[in-house]
Every structure is written in structure tokens, then in C-alpha cells.
Amino acid sequence: MSDAVSPLARPFPAMPAIAGVTLRVARAGYKDWGRCDLTYAEFAEGTAVAGVFTRNVCCSSEVELGRANVKQGRARALVVNAGNSNAFTGYRGREAVDAIMAQVSAHIGCPSEQVFVSSTGVIGVPLPKDKARAGIEAALVAAPCGWEDAANTIGTTDTFAKGAMATAVVDGRTITLTAIIKGSGMIAPDMATMLGYIFTDCAIAPDYLQELLSAAADKTFNCITVDSDTSTSDTVLAFATGKAGNQQINCSGCPGADAFAAALEDVCRQLAHLVVRDGEGAQKFIAVSVTGAVSDASARRIGLAIANSPLVKTAIAGEDANWGRVVMAVGKAGEPADRDKLSIGFGGTWAARDGQPLADYDEAPVAAHLKGQDITIEVDLGLGEGRATVWTCDLTHGYISINADYRS
Amino acid sequence: MSDAVSPLARPFPAMPAIAGVTLRVARAGYKDWGRCDLTYAEFAEGTAVAGVFTRNVCCSSEVELGRANVKQGRARALVVNAGNSNAFTGYRGREAVDAIMAQVSAHIGCPSEQVFVSSTGVIGVPLPKDKARAGIEAALVAAPCGWEDAANTIGTTDTFAKGAMATAVVDGRTITLTAIIKGSGMIAPDMATMLGYIFTDCAIAPDYLQELLSAAADKTFNCITVDSDTSTSDTVLAFATGKAGNQQINCSGCPGADAFAAALEDVCRQLAHLVVRDGEGAQKFIAVSVTGAVSDASARRIGLAIANSPLVKTAIAGEDANWGRVVMAVGKAGEPADRDKLSIGFGGTWAARDGQPLADYDEAPVAAHLKGQDITIEVDLGLGEGRATVWTCDLTHGYISINADYRS
Numbered sequence: 001m002s003d004a005v006s007p008l009a010r011p012f013p014a015m016p017a018i019a020g021v022t023l024r025v026a027r028a029g030y031k032d033w034g035r036c037d038l039t040y041a042e043f044a045e046g047t048a049v050a051g052v053f054t055r056n057v058c059c060s061s062e063v064e065l066g067r068a069n070v071k072q073g074r075a076r077a078l079v080v081n082a083g084n085s086n087a088f089t090g091y092r093g094r095e096a097v098d099a100i101m102a103q104v105s106a107h108i109g110c111p112s113e114q115v116f117v118s119s120t121g122v123i124g125v126p127l128p129k130d131k132a133r134a135g136i137e138a139a140l141v142a143a144p145c146g147w148e149d150a151a152n153t154i155g156t157t158d159t160f161a162k163g164a165m166a167t168a169v170v171d172g173r174t175i176t177l178t179a180i181i182k183g184s185g186m187i188a189p190d191m192a193t194m195l196g197y198i199f200t201d202c203a204i205a206p207d208y209l210q211e212l213l214s215a216a217a218d219k220t221f222n223c224i225t226v227d228s229d230t231s232t233s234d235t236v237l238a239f240a241t242g243k244a245g246n247q248q249i250n251c252s253g254c255p256g257a258d259a260f261a262a263a264l265e266d267v268c269r270q271l272a273h274l275v276v277r278d279g280e281g282a283q284k285f286i287a288v289s290v291t292g293a294v295s296d297a298s299a300r301r302i303g304l305a306i307a308n309s310p311l312v313k314t315a316i317a318g319e320d321a322n323w324g325r326v327v328m329a330v331g332k333a334g335e336p337a338d339r340d341k342l343s344i345g346f347g348g349t350w351a352a353r354d355g356q357p358l359a360d361y362d363e364a365p366v367a368a369h370l371k372g373q374d375i376t377i378e379v380d381l382g383l384g385e386g387r388a389t390v391w392t393c394d395l396t397h398g399y400i401s402i403n404a405d406y407r408s
Numbered sequence: 409m410s411d412a413v414s415p416l417a418r419p420f421p422a423m424p425a426i427a428g429v430t431l432r433v434a435r436a437g438y439k440d441w442g443r444c445d446l447t448y449a450e451f452a453e454g455t456a457v458a459g460v461f462t463r464n465v466c467c468s469s470e471v472e473l474g475r476a477n478v479k480q481g482r483a484r485a486l487v488v489n490a491g492n493s494n495a496f497t498g499y500r501g502r503e504a505v506d507a508i509m510a511q512v513s514a515h516i517g518c519p520s521e522q523v524f525v526s527s528t529g530v531i532g533v534p535l536p537k538d539k540a541r542a543g544i545e546a547a548l549v550a551a552p553c554g555w556e557d558a559a560n561t562i563g564t565t566d567t568f569a570k571g572a573m574a575t576a577v578v579d580g581r582t583i584t585l586t587a588i589i590k591g592s593g594m595i596a597p598d599m600a601t602m603l604g605y606i607f608t609d610c611a612i613a614p615d616y617l618q619e620l621l622s623a624a625a626d627k628t629f630n631c632i633t634v635d636s637d638t639s640t641s642d643t644v645l646a647f648a649t650g651k652a653g654n655q656q657i658n659c660s661g662c663p664g665a666d667a668f669a670a671a672l673e674d675v676c677r678q679l680a681h682l683v684v685r686d687g688e689g690a691q692k693f694i695a696v697s698v699t700g701a702v703s704d705a706s707a708r709r710i711g712l713a714i715a716n717s718p719l720v721k722t723a724i725a726g727e728d729a730n731w732g733r734v735v736m737a738v739g740k741a742g743e744p745a746d747r748d749k750l751s752i753g754f755g756g757t758w759a760a761r762d763g764q765p766l767a768d769y770d771e772a773p774v775a776a777h778l779k780g781q782d783i784t785i786e787v788d789l790g791l792g793e794g795r796a797t798v799w800t801c802d803l804t805h806g807y808i809s810i811n812a813d814y815r816s
Contacts, residue, residue, distance in 0.1 A: 055740075056736065056739035056740050057744075057745050058739030058747040058750065059739065059747070087732070088747065088764070088765070089764065089765075090764035122732075123735065124760065124765045310811070314807075318811070324495070324530075324531030327466050328466065331467065334463075339465065352496065352532065354498075356496070356498040357497075394812075395808065396808060396812065399808075400803065400804060403722035403723065403726070404723070404728075
């Protein structure tokens with residue numbers, strides 16, 4: 001973890017243990033640092049798993065194997081390596097992942113496809129198999145640890161440990177979801193990677209867990225952006241041990257399905273926001289709310305065009321209510337928009353309505369809003385019922401310093 | 409013009425007059441500055457015109473009218489206002505453009521649709537009609553001026569005047585193309601706008617001129633990016649007076665058509681490169697060359713994904729051969745790519761081939777190349793024959809300073 005904590009950081013929440021999940025950490029020494037960098041989670045037999053993965057076609061072997069193995073629906077272990085992403089390493093990278101899966105599955109006595117592996121850090125360097133083997137050996141005999149230890153261990157250039165939790169009543173029982181995530185810090189030649197893990201004692205069928213996770217990711221992880229650059233290793237996995245004793249949720253009609261889905265989306269949104277709050281150089285957390293689009297999908301694409309615009313992000317960094325740049329970003333999104341129906345606001349105050357600056361626009365409340373840390377940009381397209389909210393951070397000198405002020 | 413000239417600036421070339429084109433400049437006073445800010449060009453009767461315009465759907469009235477009027481194929485005058493883009497100004501902005509077209513067409517005695525107007529600068533403020541009227545009156549009686557005066561007058565936050573020329577032999581006669589362009593400097597709340605104008609004495613039919621200009625723009629202007637943000641006012645117009653006396657070029661089979669097309673593309677490429685060389689905060693000029701893609705269009709989209717990646721652009725700013733970030737950008741482009749066939753190089757030296765870092769990779773020549781001002785990134789996809797080159801600049805503290813370090 002870096003010394004300079006993000007000004008947008010949140011304290012790590014108090015989170016209970018999840019029955020059927022045991023956490024351990026160890027030091028594999030992937031980098032020359034004096035901290036644990038290998039996280040090992042073991043799950044009770046019968047634990048369901050679901051996952052969403054990067055769409056980057058140059059993804060790592062970890063992502064390829066995870067995407068394939070999540071389909072069989074069961075997980076017994078998770079290994080997370082920090083300090084080396086093992087991406088773009090060809091057959092040697094693949095061999096390293098195979099070796100980890102073989103070592104852990106032999107220890108547990110389970111099929112190797114029930115062992116999930118993630119790696120984050122430098123790209124283009126095969127994960128050293130000897131360090132991984134020794135690290136796992138050490139983890140297997142380490143004392144169990146808590147969520148914050150695990151959250152710190154999966155981090156690379158993150159500036160704070162990130163965790164979230166939620167509860168729901170399912171079938172008369174209180175079920176718990178806990179989660180940790182890392183991202184989106186980065187120091188060259190490392191590549192930002194978002195790795196998120198959700199753990200629950202809820203009994204739920206893997207197929208339906210996958211359906212709910214994919215839907216939640218669309219509204220949360222897929223609605224955040226720090227710099228528009230999609231990592232080769234992004235992974236979010238959900239593990240459900242079933243130890244809460246509820247009747248298994250198999251479909252949307254089952255008792256507690258809606259409550260569980262809401263809690264899952266809540267946890268995913270918390271995690272997604274935490275990643276933005278640790279965005280490189282971030283000084284402000286920005287929510288872009290788009291209404292009146294022709295569809296929700298169109299609203300999201302327009303929101304992302306705004307959230308990815310360097311000119312909008314630098315304007316917010318400068319606390320400048322530059323709604324002209326928002327107009328530009330709407331117009332370049334490639335989505336239906338009518339300039340003369342477009343309205344733009346900041347912090348709930350309209351600056352422009354129906355394609356023109358407001359005659360009586362009072363910039364004082366907007367200027368006050370922009371001095372804060374939590375910024376909202378409102379865009380109404382006046383065309384339909386489509387809506388979406390996306391989240392990002394501002395673009396500052398800190399981003400340039402982190403990513404340009406060095407030689408590798 | 410700004411005081412701090414881009415380190416990538418080029419001297420203004422010596423450019424001859426074009427028969428049938430008269431240039432004049434005046435001071436309309438759109439901003440509180442002591443410089444000319446209104447450019448007036450008058451063309452001989454029968455001058456052909458063609459144009460390409462921004463795809464931003466929130467475009468200005470100038471763009472809407474230009475796109476419509478270029479279809480009738482003839483131009484007698486061009487007016488360029490600097491300091492106010494007149495974009496997002498509703499009916500008042502439209503009235504201001506109509507008034508300019510009426511004033512100039514009455515003076516010349518031509519249809520108003522043969523008067524083309526461009527504006528660049530602050531967004532959301534209707535162009536003041538009285539200042540425009542007085543500015544045009546002053547321009548109409550001013551002494552004719554040269555290309556560099558015009559190039560300076562159309563600029564806003566540009567740091568140097570940008571011009572280009574080429575010649576071709578058509579039908580036994582030497583024809584000349586001259587051109588000026590402004591962009592892509594920007595100081596809030598101004599919006600970057602690329603305005604480019606090409607003038608030639610060649611006799612050429614408007615429809616065919618349009619065909620050639622669109623094709624040239626696809627390979628030049630549409631292959632550059634500074635920050636991925638598409639302006640509401642981008643415009644490139646080509647005017648052909650026909651005074652060279654060649655037999656009119658009507659189609660690709662006509663004598664001299666290929667020579668003219670090559671000269672036009674040459675001028676467009678020069679202009680496009682000059683815009684990148686004045687990119688905000690630019691310290692390095694970057695050419696991204698993509699080969700082996702499934703098609704030329706796919707190669708261009710991959711090239712733009714690389715050229716728009718903040719992580720790639722900051723790596724180049726840091727003189728860091730971070731080919732992992734290039735891999736990431738290829739993978740996020742949404743185009744066909746095979747990680748295990750991908751090769752990445754800098755300055756002609758491969759860093760990674762066929763999905764793996766080169767075992768004998770010598771970083772010394774790459775490091776030396778990256779210390780220079782003119783950088784090349786080579787990407788080979790190993791899939792097909794598609795190829796494209798796109799151009800951009802690095803992303804530096806200067807960009808943040810220009811766009812964030814102020815309050816409007």
C-alpha cells in the first residue's frame with residue numbers, strides 16, 4: 001500500500017466471518033517488499049461460484065481459466081497473487097497457473113477446476129513458479145486471518161484497504177455478504193487491475209448466482225471508469241458457501257431471491273465506488289446521472305462518454321462548471337441526442353436547459369458544490385425514459401505524476 | 409496566440425498567392441484582446457467548394473449550415489470568427505450566422521448559401537451580431553493580407569501559426585494547394601476546435617472535390633487525436649478557384665486526377681500533423697503504426713484505442729517503453745486480436761513478439777528513441793493485411809495545467 005492515502009478514502013468496515021470461508025495470507029515475495037502478497041481462501045464443500053471477467057481480448061491465463069472453470073459452478077479455493085499480473089507471458093504464464101491449481105487441488109483433494117487464481121501487478125513477466133509454490137506452502141500452514149488482512153494483501157498500489165458488506169433476510173434467516181476489492185492504483189510498469197471477491201453464507205444455485213452477479217456488475221462495476229483503460233486481468237468472483245441454512249435460492253421466484261439480489265447489488269456498488277475513490281490522483285468523486293435517453297443502455301454510453309472525457313474530468317478538477325464540455329461529450333457519444341432538448345446541471349442546479357444557457361443561471365450554488373469532494377453532474381436528454389448513473393473521479397496532476405513521472 | 413510556443417512547432421512555410429482568392433483580416437473584438445479575430449476570404453465566381461464536418465451531434469449552427477450549403481458546390485466567401493464558437497446558443501446563434509451570410513452575400517451579390525461561416529472559441533455565448541457586422545465592414549475595406557496573417561487570425565489558444573502547401577502537375581499545368589488550420593489549443597471555457605481551409609487554383613468539379621476531400625480526411629484528420637474529445641465545430645473546407653486553366657477534373661479517370669488527389673492528401677496530412685504538434689501540453693509527436701489487422705478500418709480503430717489511452721500517452725511522456733500498456737489498449741479496442749500473435753515495438757525495435765516479451769530484448773535503442781521528440785509505436789497483429797497509421801501527442805502535466813488549473 002502506498003503511503004499517501006487517497007483523500008476520498010473510506011475506513012475499512014467491521015465485517016463478520018462467513019461460515020465456510022477460511023482466509024490465510026503469506027509472503028511469496030513476488031516483489032522486493034516486506035509485506036504479504038499471496039492470499040489464500042478455502043471454501044466448504046459445495047460452495048457455489050460465479051464470476052465476471054474483463055472483456056479485454058489480451059487477457060491473462062488466470063482470466064481465461066477462471067472464465068472457463070466458473071461454468072462448472074463450484075469452488076473450493078481462491079489464490080490471489082499481488083505484484084505480478086502474469087499477463088502476456090505465453091505458455092510459461094499458463095504453466096504457472098496450472099501448477100498453482102494442481103498444488104492446491106492436491107492439498108484439498110478436489111478437482112483442479114475448483115481452484116480459482118488471480119494475479120495483479122507487472123505485465124509480461126511470467127509468474128515465478130518457485131515463489132508461488134513456496135508462498136502457497138506457507139499460506140496453507142498460516143493462522144487464519146481477517147478481511148482487512150486479506151484486503152491489504154491483494155492490493156498493489158492501492159492507497160487504502162477496501163471492504164464492503166450487506167445483509168438480507170432470506171427464508172427467515174439473516175444471510176451475510178462480505179467483499180474485498182483492489183484497484184485502481186498503478187505504478188509503472190504495473191497495470192491497474194480490478195480484482196473483487198464477494199463471500200456469502202447464502203445457499204444459492206451457481207447458475208442463478210451467476211445471473212445475479214452479471215446483472216449487478218452491469219449496474220455497478222461496468223458503470224465506473226477511472227481512465228477508460230480496460231485491464232487485462234479484471235475479475236470479480238462471488239462465492240456462496242450455503243452455510244446460512246436457508247432453502248437454496250434457484251430462481252427469481254424463490255423466497256428471499258429479491259432480498260439477496262438487492263444485497264448483492266448493494267455490495268457490488270460499494271466496491272465499485274471504493275475503486276473510484278482510490279482512482280489514481282483522484283481528488284473528487286463524480287456521479288454522472290443521465291436521464292431522458294432513448295434507453296438505459298444509451299444513457300449509460302452517454303454517461304461513460306462524459307465520465308471518460310479528459311476535458312470534463314479536468315474541468316471538475318479545476319472546480320469549473322464548464323457545461324460546454326459536457327455538451328461536447330454528449331454529442332460525441334454516438335447516441336441519439338437533440339442539442340435543442342439537452343439540459344445540463346451540477347449538484348442539482350441547471351446551468352443550461354433545452355439547448356441554451358439559462359438566462360437566470362446563478363452560478364453561486366454550482367461553484368459551492370464544485371468545491372466539495374462529492375460531485376454530481378446531471379444530464380437530461382429530453383427524449384425518453386432511459387436513465388443511468390456512472391461514477392468516475394477527476395483527472396489531476398496526480399494522475400500524470402503516477403503514470404508519467406518515472407522511467408521503467 | 410499563446411506566448412509559450414509548442415516545442416513541436418514548425419515554421420510557417422512560404423506559400424504563394426492563389427489566383428481567385430483574396431484574404432483580409434479585421435478586429436471584431438469578440439474577446440478583450442488586441443489582435444485581429446475575423447478572417448474574410450473572397451473567391452472568384454465559379455469557385456468549387458467541398459467540406460467535411462464534425463460528427464458531434466451537438467454541433468453549432470455554422471456546422472449545420474455549412475454541411476447543408478456545401479452540397480450546392482459553389483463558394484464566394486468564407487468568414488471565420490475567433491474567440492466565440494457560437495455553439496449551444498439556440499436560435500440566437502443561428503440568427504447571428506444568418507446575419508453574416510446576408511451581409512456578405514449582399515456585398516458580393518451572390519446567393520447567401522455561397523457564404524461559409526466558421527466560429528471557434530467560448531461555447532454557450534451567442535455570437536454578438538453587432539461586433540460581427542462591424543468586423544465584416546472593417547474587413548471588406550482592409551488591405552489584402554497573406555496566409556500567415558490569416559493563419560494567426562483564425563487561431564485561439566494555438567501556440568503557432570499553421571500552414572501547408574503542395575503542388576501537382578495537372579493537364580500540363582502546375583496547380584498549387586495552400587492551406588491553413590487552427591487547433592488544438594484550449595483554455596477554459598473555450599472548446600478546442602479544428603478549423604482547416606484548403607485553397608487551390610485547380611479546376612475541379614465540386615462533387616469530385618468532395619469525394620477526394622472525404623477520402624483524404626479519412627486518412628488524415630480522422631486519424632489524429634489529442635484527447636479523444638470531439639469538438640462541436642470541427643470543419644475543413646476546400647475551395648478550388650479553377651484559375652490554373654487546366655481542363656476541369658470531373659472524375660478519377662481525368663488527366664491529373666491522381667496527382668491532384670495525392671497533393672490534396674499530402675496537404676491534409678501536413679495540416680493534421682500540425683494540429684497534433686500544437687496539442688495541449690504536447691512534448692512528443694507520436695505515430696502509431698498498426699499492421700496485420702483484419703482490415704484497414706480495424707487497424708485504425710486499434711490505432712485510435714492506443715492513441716487515446718491515457719496510460720500509453722503518459723508512458724510516452726515518461727519516456728517509458730511500457731509495451732504492456734500497448735497490449736492493454738489493443739485488447740480493449742473491441743477489434744479482432746490474438747494475444748499470442750501480437751507484436752509490439754518502439755522506433756523500429758520489437759519489444760515483444762508473438763504474445764511474449766523477446767528473450768533477447770535490448771532496451772537501449774528503444775530508450776534512446778523515446779528520449780526524442782518524434783516517437784513511433786509499431787503494432788503487428790499477425791492476422792491479415794489491414795494497416796493504418798494514427799497520430800497523437802503525449803499526455804503531460806501541461807495538459808492538466810491548461811485544462812484544470814483555473815476557475816472560469
